[in-house]
Amino acid sequence: MAVVDMGSYARAAEALHKTQSSVSYAIQRIEDQLDVPVFRIEGRRAVLTQAGGVLYRRGRALIEQAGRLEETAARLGAGVEAELGLGAEILYPTWLLLQCLETFAGSFPDTRIELYETVLGGGEELLEQGQVDLAICSRVPSGFVGDPLMQVRFIAVAAPSHPLHHLGRELTMDDLSQHRHLFVRDSGSRRERSGGWEVTEHRWTVSHKATSIRAACMGLGFAWFAEDIIRDELNDGSLLPLPLAQGGERWGNLYLAYADPDGAGPATRQLGALLREATAANQLGGNP
Incomplete structure (x- = not known):
């Protein structure tokens, strides 16, 4: 692995704090024991054979x-x-997450929290890379097990001043296509998913939900937001649901996944339990 990752026997030896001859001998022993050639030499480079790649x-x-x-x-x-380490999809209500962390701190005051706020594939990558012990994510990556945590209701909204609110009729997707759509960027490096729902080529993509919400309140575009994260804006009238004939409401799911369920420590297990209990109570009792 070191030879492949570093690009040569010499660099691998340096990284492993060994002599180049000892690395070469170790590779030879692997090939002899497995009876299969792992590398072939091209010039000064060691290149994996097909079997070596496997x-x-x-x-x-x-x-x-x-x-x-x-x-x-x-x-x-x-x-x-x-x-x-905790990964939290931005769709999860911030106030509820902070309540859980406050309760958690009462039982585990000496445990430091590293919170990563993620979008779409970002939570999956944190789990795959071993950067978090627990993640609230919109999709559970292959090889991990997650339990459904909550359903998320998305609603299409815009500021009262936005032209879409002044057409005086039900809206179609063709109406939306004439205006700017606001997105929050996938925080994963692969960015395989856009979040869907593209209805126009006119778009702004930002990195934080607060920026997207502020832009919508200023009348700079429309968006589908998770209802829980724009509760205040809906209550004070800064954002109003768009009168769409179809598609004004959409649904998604969030999951709670452990990086290592068997090896999770008491603090990780307690935080997971708090998140499940608080989320269930919130969905039954509504938001404060």
Whole structure:
């Protein structure tokens, strides 16, 4: 793996703090034991054979699993986690998340929280990269297990001053296509999903939900927002639902997923339980 990642035997030896001859000998032993050529030499470069590529991918998976096993053992041996990584999709109500963290701090005052606020694929990547212990995400990545946490109702809105509110009739998607659509950028590096719902080429894409909401309140565009995150704007009339004949309301789902359910420490488990309980109570009782 080091030879592939570093690009040569010499650089791999340097990264591993070994001699180049010991790295070369180790590769030779692997090839002899497995009876398959792993590398072929092209000029000064070691290039994976087809079989070597398969073994490299399998080997990386094994080393990552071994790393997770060591991390699990360390957490179990240490007892309460000193630090807890939490990924939270921006669709999840901020006030509810902070309430849960406040309650959590009462039981685990010495556990530091690293909160990552994510959009679309960002939560999945944090889990895959092992940067968080727990994630509220819009999709559970392959290889992980997540439980449904809540349904999210999206509504199409714009400021009262927006021209769409002054057409005096029900709106169609053709009406929307003439105006600017506001998006929040996928925080994942792959950005495989746009969030859907593209109805026009006129769009602004921003990085934070607060920026998107502010732009909508200023009449700079329309958007589908999660109802819970624009509750104040709806109540004070800064944003009004668009009178769409179809598609004014849409639904999505959020999931709660552990990076390692078996190895999760007491603090991670407690925070997960708090999030589930608070979310269920909020959906039954409504927002404050």
